[in-house]
């Protein structure tokens with residue numbers, strides 16, 4: 025093709041496709057590394073600006089001067105700022121995020137506990153949100169300005185105008201307090217604590233692995249409300265984006281071609297137009313999945329879900345800066361990884377980028 | 379035998395104040411022949427083609443005293459019947475392969491799709507027929523081309539893929555809407571020749587839409603001249619030189635001629651034509 | 659130019675009779691405004707926003723009680739004739755607190771926009787105009803901020819700055835400038851290539867002058883639209899901060915903080931959380947509706 029037009033830049037000819045791909049991968053990786061460095065710097069600066077004195081946070085308010093001086097030096101606060109940053113970065117890279125004074129545990133260990141809880145929530149939510157949001161968006165986008173389009177739009181508008189924490193409370197009042205259909209605070213009935221061996225740290229999966237349907241169903245009762253709220257938020261965004269992508273595709277010439285072939289409306293939509301929005305949808309779903317951590321912070325607080333969000337808010341409340349920074353870092357890394365995956369999927373799904 | 383019989387066809391697009399009438403009552407018949415539909419940009423050519431296929435967007439009004447395909451009233455046909463007719467009995471070749479092929483589906487599959495839909499649900503047969511069609515439109519390496527994506531083939535190849543796709547189910551009527559205007563002049567001819575040959579061989583009717591009177595007069599038996607949504611002249615291609623309508627004459631005069639080079643080509647005198655606008 | 663008398667106003671807005679670019683701009687604004695209000699979502703959104711502004715300005719007139727006045731004899735009263743939305747745990751009138759809460763919300767939205775708009779424009783325009791290394795560095799920084807959801811980022815900043823409404827505003831601003839900068843950069847990159855910038859360069863205009871006089875004015879419209887669309891998000895983040903206790907502090911009436919307090923009593927006294935929540939939903943819905951209508955007006959393709 026390029027020969028046809030004769031515009032292949034001379035410099036590119038020398039490179040084989042695989043070398044080009046490798047070069048691009050290196051480019052992507054180095055930009056990710058830079059973003060990560062930036063994230064580290066950001067959290068480091070935040071830590072330096074925290075008004076709470078990190079020394080007092082450790083030794084308590086009424087320790088004597090000598091202890092203070094000693095801890096001050098132990099924390100490396102007497103060193104120049106760049107050196108402190110270097111020490112901090114080195115520690116983080118080697119997996120040391122410091123101790124949490126609210127749990128008395130290393131932050132990394134805490135994170136290993138709380139991240140799976142959030143993932144369990146977020147995975148269920150993103151699956152439900154995409155499963156409902158994508159078809160709704162396609163429906164709206166292919167029936168522009170018809171009643172169904174307006175209905176989907178309103179569903180979406182309500183979705184991203186409603187604070188997740190408030191919706192959570194409403195559900196707790198009605199379905200937990202009044203009707204008793206769902207579990208209240210936490211991930212499962214305390215009665216079942218420690219009943220099944222911890223394998224994946226996802227309570228539902230662990231229960232199934234152990235063959236305990238009763239525990240699985242109990243966990244589901246706790247999972248359903250927070251997951252549905254997050255799913256609704258996801259649905260709102262995904263359906264809106266899907267709609268606008270579909271609108272754009274339905275106006276393309278190849279859709280006329282597909283119709284001229286005598287394909288049914290369903291085939292025109294799903295086998296032609298939809299194929300062309302898949303790539304964009306992957307990116308949107310990945311972004312939504314990342315944004316779900318934001319909803320999780322609030323929803324977990326309302327439902328006392330022992331996940332990353334709740335951990336972060338507790339850290340905030342008790343001014344435990346290692347907890348705050350560790351959580352923020354994990355969320356940032358999570359985001360960056362998602363972006364990377366979306367980018368990768370993009371290259372795989374779109375033949376034009378291969 | 380009459381394939382297509384149109385009487386008083388009107389197409390109206392909704393706009394801010396009511397409707398804009400793009401096609402204003404045209405009538406013609408088409409048999410097993412090659413009919414050219416010529417007019418300047420905006421004269422309503424594509425609107426005619428799409429009205430016949432009933433492919434205009436919702437809200438666009440199509441009216442006619444008669445719009446029959448092989449004796450069947452298309453305007454009254456239910457959408458289900460239209461799905462059968464489109465691609466099978468009549469098909470349409472679109473202008474620009476860069477936009478009219480699905481960019482994310484390999485071209486072979488796009489061709490097979492029509493066969494699977496209208497001829498037989500048999501993937502092996504469909505593949506074999508699609509390869510045959512690719513060979514018939516003179517694609518050098520059908521096996522290889524079959525698996526390529528539209529961005530991997532040239533414009534001329536793309537248009538030939540389009541032709542293969544639209545002829546694989548053996549339609550009786552082929553509407554080609556400016557099939558070559560997006561192509562390089564050097565490949566225009568060969569693409570048109572392929573189209574012409576295939577259509578003539580199957581005895582189908584061809585409605586060739588173009589703004590290029592020179593091309594149409596070479597490839598068609600008969601020519602309709604469309605101006606502002608009305609047919610101003612219907613004439614045998616051989617007789618074009620004797621066209622009576624001033625618009626046709628003006629169009630003819632603006633075709634460059636190698637044998638009689640001129641320093642400049644005359645322009646249309648719209649005011650003169652506007653006076654004749656009321657003539658049928 | 660016409661005097662803006664009653665008769666003159668009509669003449670001033672006559673599209674057949676334009677004398678200055680300012681007049682043309684005014685006419686564009688009026689026409690756009692009318693078009694937005696013809697759109698049902700635009701009308702509803704605008705109406706609620708007007709209501710919000712009125713509530714904030716006229717709070718002393720609209721409130722039935724002093725929003726700070728505690729009355730321990732009348733705690734957690736259900737909605738009734740005296741207390742339309744009931745009372746909270748300290749016997750304060752929830753309706754009056756919601757009316758006064760409009761002030762906090764409006765303050766946050768306005769100040770955040772005023773901070774974020776210029777920052778985003780300057781960073782974006784500089785990056786887009788210069789390109790190259792400047793662009794790379796600035797966009798890397800933007801990427802770092804974009805790698806965190808805005809609430810999380812705002813939380814982190816709020817934690818660093820300490821609680822309070824002022825700090826919440828700064829924290830939210832830190833969290834919401836990156837998308838604006840991205841947008842301004844994209845605009846600046848297209849403007850940079852335009853002929854009139856080339857002309858300005860040829861006349862030896864300095865970079866600073868070109869950025870200030872050519873690039874920034876051209877970015878402003880789309881940035882303003884984007885800011886409007888962002889406001890709903892800002893309101894939700896602010897409410898979230900208030901709810902988590904790092905935003906506005908008691909006894910200041912702020913809707914998110916009111917919900918946080920009401921949460922402890924919600925199982926028996928649903929009104930303590932319901933009404934402040936409805937206020938948040940209404941206002942963020944309003945900005946979403948208005949923003950949609952605004953975009954439909956400016957970009958007819960997305961409308962119909």
Ligand SMILES: Nc1ncnc2c1ncn2[C@@H]1O[C@H](COP(=O)(O)OP(=O)(O)OP(=O)(O)O)[C@@H](O)[C@H]1O
Pocket residue numbers: 391392398400417418419420421422423424425426589
């Ligand atoms: N979707 C549409 N909505 C409104 N008006 C339309 C639409 N499509 C076409 N028209 C109008 O109908 C008239 C005829 O358009 P049509 O596409 O049939 O012309 P054409 O002869 O095919 O022109 P071209 O040579 O440029 O393809 C034009 O004036 C155009 O403005």
Ligand SMILES: [Mg+2]
Pocket residue numbers: 423424425555
């Ligand atoms: Mg056309």
